[in-house]
Amino acid sequence: MIDIQYSAEVRTAKEAGQPIVALESTIITHGMPYPQNIEVAAQVEQDIRDAGAVPATMAVIEGKLHVGLEADQLKALGQAQGVAKISRADMAACMSAGGTGATTVAATMIAANYAGIEVFATGGIGGVHQGAETSFDISADLHELGQTPVTVVAAGAKAILDLAKTLEVLETLGVPVIAHGQDAFPAFWSAKSPYSAPLRMDSAEDIARAHATRRALGLPGGQLVANPIPVADQIPAEELAPIIASAQADADAHRITGKAVTPYLLQRIYEKTEGRSLTANIALVRNNARLAAAIAKALAKGM
Secondary structure, eight states: OOOEEEOHHHHHHHHHTOOEEEEOSHIIIIISOTTHHHHHHHHHHHHHHHTTOEEEEEEEETTEEEESOOHHHHHHHHHOSSOEEEOHHHHHHHHHTTOOEEEOHHHHHHHHHHTTOOEEEOSOBOOBOTTHHHHOOBOHHHHHHHHSOOEEEESBBOTTSOHHHHHHHHHHTTOOEEEESSSBOOBTTBSOOSSBOSEEEOSHHHHHHHHHHHHHHTOOSOEEEEOOOOGGGOOOHHHHHHHHHHHHHHHHHTTOOGGGHHHHHHHHHHHHTTTHHHHHHHHHHHHHHHHHHHHHHHHHTTO
16 A cells, blocks of 8 residues: 555545545646746645635655645745656656656546545646657557546647647547537637537536546546636637747757657747746636636535
8 A cells, every 4th residue: 555645634625525636746846947836836726725625736755645735845846856757657666766756647647546536637638749640659648547537627738739639549548528618629728729529518517427427337537628728818729820830840850859849849839929828827727726626526515
């Protein structure tokens, strides 16, 4: 058995049967500079509290799986150097070696499921990268969604990805893709993409009921809730398309491959949008946190 280190807030919530929402920690260690990373992480946690649920930020610290971080732990993680970015393939190795690692979408899903938490809010999932037909660069997030029973609320897949192929892989893996409040699949910084989502649900209660029904049927895997960024906070897709294409061309020219591709592209897009992509990213994460809290509350009522 793995010894889980619960924060005091999460431990109390579990004992009382309160709704809990899992959060990843790579946004803290790999997403933003200090102290903005800590400020945003704290704001997202507070958004969840304000919506009536309890936040549980996941991380591995000195080999221990932490479900929920105390304020001092959050601050220390935000300033730490050399923190690993862990996914399914290296999570156990990081823990067994006594390492410190920030959880990606896949690792957060694993941690949440192990801790009995059914809802997770993030920014955007990973997916099929452009050119995957030759590179085979496909995020572990998709397979995790196919096997781990956690409902993941995200603003779709990151817009730098091949969204059409990402949707095809999710369908093949049997993952329900539910657009919240619209028919179109959102494109991270943009509220809509050219692609339709396979499913649409307009309320947190409907989403919670679908999660509970999958659980009752014994179906493996989770749900992807594609929650569009508020229109007031978005960068329109037609404006972003040439920026993304230019960033991708830069990555190709510099032969950026593997795990280095996503952070490189995000940084180039940040530069090319003069910081607007980060502002939009913060807005969509907060929006996802609020919806995730509503879903967790509905599940806690016995959906």
